[in-house]
Amino acid sequence: xxxxxCISCVPDTTSKINFKxxxxxxxxxxxxxxxxxxxxxxxxxxxxxxxxxxxxxTVVTVGDExxxxxxxxxxxxxxxxxxxxxxxxxxxxxxxSVLSTICKDKNYDLIITGRESIDYNGGMVGGILATLCxxxxxxxxxxxxxxGNKVDLQREIDGGKESLKASLPVIxxxxxxxxxxxxxxxxxxxxxxxxxxxxxxxxxxxxIKPATEILTFKKPDEKGPVKLVDSDNIDELIKxxxxxxxxx
Amino acid sequence: MKILAFxxxxxxxxxxxxxxxxxxxxxxxDAKGYELVGVGFNINNTRILESFGVDKFYNIETKExxxxxxxxxxxxxxxxxxxxxxxxxxxxxxxxxxxxGPILSVKVNSAYISNVVGLPTKYDxxxxxxxxxxxxxxxxxxxxxxxVILSLSSNSFGLKEQNKTCEYLKGTYISSTKSxxxxxxxxxxxxxxIADADIVVSGGRGLKGPENWNxxxxxxxxxxxxxxxxxxxxxxxxxxxxxxxxxxxKPVASNLYIAVGVSGAIQHLAGINSSKVKVVINNDPEAPFxxxxxxxxxxxxxxxxxKLTEKLKARKL
Numbered sequence: 001x002x003x004x005x006c007i008s009c010v011p012d013t014t015s016k017i018n019f020k021x022x023x024x025x026x027x028x029x030x031x032x033x034x035x036x037x038x039x040x041x042x043x044x045x046x047x048x049x050x051x052x053x054x055x056x057x058t059v060v061t062v063g064d065e066x067x068x069x070x071x072x073x074x075x076x077x078x079x080x081x082x083x084x085x086x087x088x089x090x091x092x093x094x095x096x097s098v099l100s101t102i103c104k105d106k107n108y109d110l111i112i113t114g115r116e117s118i119d120y121n122g123g124m125v126g127g128i129l130a131t132l133c134x135x136x137x138x139x140x141x142x143x144x145x146x147x148g149n150k151v152d153l154q155r156e157i158d159g160g161k162e163s164l165k166a167s168l169p170v171i172x173x174x175x176x177x178x179x180x181x182x183x184x185x186x187x188x189x190x191x192x193x194x195x196x197x198x199x200x201x202x203x204x205x206x207x208i209k210p211a212t213e214i215l216t217f218k219k220p221d222e223k224g225p226v227k228l229v230d231s232d233n234i235d236e237l238i239k240x241x242x243x244x245x246x247x248x
Numbered sequence: 249m250k251i252l253a254f255x256x257x258x259x260x261x262x263x264x265x266x267x268x269x270x271x272x273x274x275x276x277x278d279a280k281g282y283e284l285v286g287v288g289f290n291i292n293n294t295r296i297l298e299s300f301g302v303d304k305f306y307n308i309e310t311k312e313x314x315x316x317x318x319x320x321x322x323x324x325x326x327x328x329x330x331x332x333x334x335x336x337x338x339x340x341x342x343x344x345x346x347x348x349g350p351i352l353s354v355k356v357n358s359a360y361i362s363n364v365v366g367l368p369t370k371y372d373x374x375x376x377x378x379x380x381x382x383x384x385x386x387x388x389x390x391x392x393x394x395x396v397i398l399s400l401s402s403n404s405f406g407l408k409e410q411n412k413t414c415e416y417l418k419g420t421y422i423s424s425t426k427s428x429x430x431x432x433x434x435x436x437x438x439x440x441x442i443a444d445a446d447i448v449v450s451g452g453r454g455l456k457g458p459e460n461w462n463x464x465x466x467x468x469x470x471x472x473x474x475x476x477x478x479x480x481x482x483x484x485x486x487x488x489x490x491x492x493x494x495x496x497x498k499p500v501a502s503n504l505y506i507a508v509g510v511s512g513a514i515q516h517l518a519g520i521n522s523s524k525v526k527v528v529i530n531n532d533p534e535a536p537f538x539x540x541x542x543x544x545x546x547x548x549x550x551x552x553x554x555k556l557t558e559k560l561k562a563r564k565l
Contacts, residue, residue: 011381013495013496013514013515014514014515017381017384017385019385037495037496038496092350092360093353093359093360096350118381118382118495118496119380119381120380120381121362121363121379121380121381121382122360122362122363123346123350123362124349124350124353124360124362125350126350127347127349127350127351127354128350128351128353128354128360130351131350131351131354131355132354136319136426136427136428137318137351137428138428139318139343139346139347140343140347153428155343155347156343156490157316157343157344157433157435158342158343158344158441158442158443158444159435159436159439159441159442159443159444159490160433160434160435160436160490161433161434161435161490162315162316162430162432162433162434163430163431163432163433163434164428164429164430164431165427165428165429165431166427166428166429167427170427170428175496176489176492176496176497177489180483181483182483209392210392211353211358211359211360211391211392211393212359212360212361212389212390212391212392213389213390213392214387214388214389214390215375215387215388215389215390216387216388217380217385217386217387218385218386218387218388219384219385219386220383220384220385220386220521223540223542224542226528226538226539226541226542226543226544227542227543227544228538228543228544228545228546229543229544229545230545231545231546231547231548231551231552234545234552234555234556234559235559237527237543237545237556238556238559238560238563240543241504241525241527241543245504245524245525245542245543247446247447247503247504247524247525248471248504248560
């Protein structure tokens, strides 16, 4: 079985977000980049399939050479090989489109994306990629079991979950629940050493235009100080919520 | 020109988010002089839509079952988009809306913009304000295509009534041939979900254990609120991860968010940033949450929360 895991390099969740060049681009100065958490849940699930049934796991990212350390980390976690599509994509549509050209060439049985990246939160790459490749897509995937060609899946929905069946090939949008936080694989020294020898191929894609363009960024307005209410005066809190905030 | 709104329903009733999508789309229709066409599946109370500005509504009966089938739904909607020649399509930010939008965008050759938090600031081409970096920032996003699908963040526009004479029509259901099929839906009955809730009550590690969650549930009950939790609480298995609010969990955009015993890690605060009013109850005056909250009480949650619940109950009577 061939598995492709799509990886996005994103600012660490604790990052303070700043912009530069007249608020037209993200300021990566001093920002630590990590594997997008949703993608990491998906990668872990892929490695389990590799360990159980000998699946071959390829990771791919769309970006410049600054993403290479993240791909090496994926290899250290256990992926067999890495691809990097060497463009600075402008939007999720462009990312999905260049990935689709790779997926159409190679016959992957399972393609894993994250539910969304935690930077632009677009949540569109998996769905667009799947539709371009004419494959079924399951968003918010919290369960995946493969038996031969048959797949059992679950999707997290508002207020519950949904169970589904499909047959390979299929694309999923991974999130927490597919594996748990404690299951994430921390690379050991052996993995890190092996990762240096594993193939990391750089691909130059055909030009594909984006569908959207971000013009400017803005940080939320500073909010006023908190109004503290004495713990003996709960009536005051209720009054404030009722009359001032008008939310009761 | 036309704008098409995907109106979501649950067990035959239009969801609140469906009415918000109609209200938002009406505002665009008014700004541009467009006709507002709605589409939904298996809806019984369609008449409510004429009070929210819908000019024409296609109700599609799915026949086979009531499950949300993303391929069949997107095929059925895309056929209507082409038939009506709609240039703007609006979907919600629910799990289903965000699932459908990107797939639909390929089928109707449109741009897709998610996390939209306001009306377009420009038209032809459309430009809208969106949240990004999990609410740590906003951006102005411009469509580079003639047709665009907007996914509106829940509770960012609100409900606005406007009476119209609505033409009710039947749409055609197109059954997908793709292999993915829903077999079962397991949804908590009668409980408010985080996505739909006006009020969310959330608990953190300060509650000391899952056995104390009645504090959160009782307060949520009296407020008609949804319950949520912080990441450590879901990681430790005290609460299901569907309740986890934050950067890797769910975003919350409620009118009122009450956090009990949540310290307020940056990832959690990002997730709740779109909530309009935030209240924190925590015994640590240094908890970062106090910097992000509108109202706060420093003190023991085990004493304060039951009192608050009692007083709210008394107020209701």
